[in-house]
Amino acid sequence: MVDLGQAGESLVAAWLEQQGAKILQQRWRSPWGEIDLIAHFPATMMLAFVEVKTRSSGNWDQGGLLAVNGRKQEKLWQTANHFLASRPQWADLNCRFDVAIVFCLGDNNPTSHKEELPSSFKQGQTIIYHGYRLRLEQYLTNAFGG
Template sequence: MNARWRYRPMTKKIETAHSFGLRAEDMAVLILRLKGYRILARRYKTPVGEIDIIARRGRVVAFVEVKARAVLSDALSCLRPQNRARIIRTAEHYLAATPEAADYTLRFDFIALAPPFSWRHLDNAWLAPT
C-alpha cells in the first residue's frame, strides 16, 4: 500500500484539499495499474480544463475523473454536468494533440474514493454528446 494514502484521522496536521486530491489520484493510478491499464498522462492540463488521468488498456483509452470524499457515497454523487462538460472539452483537446488516440475506443471513467480503502471504478461513466 502507498504509505502516502494511509488514513490518519487522529493526526494534528490538517491536510489540504489539494494534497488529499493528489493522494486520491495516486491511489486511482494504483487501482488502474492493477487492472492492467497503462497510464498515458496525469493531470493533463489545457486552457479549457484538466483531466486527472488518461489511461489505456488494449484498444481503449479512458479519460478518468477522480473524486475523493470522507464517505464513498458522497464521492459517487459529486460529479456534476459542468465537470463532465469540462472533461469532454479537455479530451477533445487531447485528441487534437494526439491524433493516434482517435484509432482507439474512447470512454469516460470515474473513480470515487474514500479513505482508508473504499473505492469504486465506473467504466464508461458517461457518454460524450455526438
C-alpha cells in the same frame, strides 16, 4: 507533501495498472480543465479519461458522485477532445469516461516521506499511503457519454 487529491489519484492509477492499463497522463490540463488520469488499455484498444473524486466522511456530494454533474462532464469532454486533437496517435481508439470514488477514512496523518503503494490490492481494501487511509470505493466504467 502529497495532498489528499494526489494520493487518491495515485491509488486509482496503481489499481488501473493492476487491471492492465498504462497511465499516459496524470493531471493533464487544457484551457477547458483538467483530467485526473488518462489510461490506455492495450488489450482492448481503449482509452479511459478518469475523473477521481476523493472524499472524507461527512461529505455533501455522495462521495463525489454529485460533483460530476453536466457542467463537469462537458468540461471533461472538451478537455478529452483537446487531448485527442493534440495527440493524433490516440485519436482512433475507442474512448470512455470513468469515475473513481475514493474514500479517505478518519485518523489520517499526512506525511512527506516517500511511500510506495502495494503492488497488489483490491477495490474496497483500505490502503495507507502518505499517511492517508484510503479505499477505492467505486469504479464506474463508462460513467457518462460525450
